[in-house]
Amino acid sequence: MVDPANTTDDERFFLHSGRRWRKTDPSLPDDVKARLMSHLGRGRSGVRNSAKGDDGAALPRARRTVQLAKEGLGERGTPWWEQSAAERTARWTAALDELDAMHPKPDRTAGKSSGDG
Secondary structure, three states: OOOHHHEOOOOOEEEEOOEEEEOOOOOOOHHHHHHHHHHHHHHHHHHHHOOOOOOOOHHHHHHHHHHHHHHHHOOOOOOHHHOOHHHHHHHHHHHHHHHHHHOOOOOOOOOOOOOOO
């Protein structure tokens, strides 16, 4: 959670440990933000855990996941306040498309009975 006392005057950045960080795009729909934050958490976990037996591909993949999630959130790349509404939507849609392709959800219907028999 961001401490309001550490928010900069222009509402685009916040301060943490003396460092300025870009805030998440406030125009993100809640469901989009939640999906991007989920990918970000999994990516950060992957970066942290890749040192415990990285096969050579895990760390770059985890770092790419973090980068894409941060871009989708508007925290990296072109500043969100410099983008039109259409550009912002295109930014988070492209990030989610790539993230979802990298990390497909498991098929929850596999192995379940259809109830037809």
